[in-house]
Amino acid sequence: DVKVTQSSRYLVKRTGEKVFLECVQDMDHENMFWYRQDPGLGLRLIYFSYDVKMKEKGDIPEGYSVSREKKERFSLILESASTNQTSMYLCASSFDASGTYLPYEQYFGPGTRLTVT
Amino acid sequence: AQSVTQLDSQVPVFEEAPVELRCNYSSSVSVYLFWYVQYPNQGLQLLLKYLSGSTLVKGINGFEAEFNKSQTSFHLRKPSVHISDTAEYFCAVTLRGDYKLSFGAGTTVTVRA
Numbered sequence: 001d002v003k004v005t006q007s008s009r010y011l012v013k014r015t016g017e018k019v020f021l022e023c024v025q026d027m028d029h030e031n032m033f034w035y036r037q038d039p040g041l042g043l044r045l046i047y048f049s050y051d052v053k054m055k056e057k058g059d060i061p062e063g064y065s066v067s068r069e070k071k072e073r074f075s076l077i078l079e080s081a082s083t084n085q086t087s088m089y090l091c092a093s094s095f096d097a098s099g100t101y102l103p104y105e106q107y108f109g110p111g112t113r114l115t116v117t
Numbered sequence: 118a119q120s121v122t123q124l125d126s127q128v129p130v131f132e133e134a135p136v137e138l139r140c141n142y143s144s145s146v147s148v149y150l151f152w153y154v155q156y157p158n159q160g161l162q163l164l165l166k167y168l169s170g171s172t173l174v175k176g177i178n179g180f181e182a183e184f185n186k187s188q189t190s191f192h193l194r195k196p197s198v199h200i201s202d203t204a205e206y207f208c209a210v211t212l213r214g215d216y217k218l219s220f221g222a223g224t225t226v227t228v229r230a
Binding site: 004031033035040041042043044045048050058090092094095104105106107108109110111 | 121123126149151153158159160161162163166207211215216217218220221222223
């Protein structure tokens with residue numbers, strides 16, 4: 001079974017703090033994604049990565065950055081947290097080079113509920 | 118980018134009754150379509166997918182969906198729901214050859230005894 005884990009289920013941070021959200025997958029997936037989920041808006045893509053050290057902006061990258069130094073780990077960074085970044089953050093991964101997992105079939109972690117006060 | 122519209126934000130339903138969740142997507146030549154389910158306090162889990170072939174797709178937990186190209190729809194159905202089907206359901210679409218998904222806003226299904 002594919003397993004995608006996220007470092008925290010719940011996180012409370014203060015405005016202006018630097019925040020790191022970590023995601024690890026164990027299936028040698030090439031692609032990794034960060035989404036935020038807000039009521040009535042569904043999931044919106046923040047950033048994605050299709051290879052180590054490679055990243056591309058999604059639909060809402062402002063206020064976020066990412067890091068992928070190792071294939072299995074994808075970090076989301078809030079450089080200076082603000083209250084409008086209070087949300088549920090979901091990590092996902094897809095696609096392995098051997099073809100066992102298809103590129104468009106994403107597997108999700110349990111989410112991190114971030115509250116910025 | 119593709120857009121996805123889920124026409125109902127909340128669907129209350131009684132146990133053992135049928136349910137239909139509606140999803141429409143913006144037109145394109147070739148798309149792949151998905152339904153994901155999110156149980157309370159969990160991540161998203163793939164329910165079913167349409168890639169090609171038969172327009173009626175069967176998924177896990179007794180769900181099925183029908184791809185209708187002319188209507189650009191991919192509605193999800195279950196003939197008899199259980200309390201455990203209480204969850205949020207997301208429709209998603211991607212273009213063939215792409216690996217980014219576009220999600221709808223979600224439909225919350227609440228099953229009552």
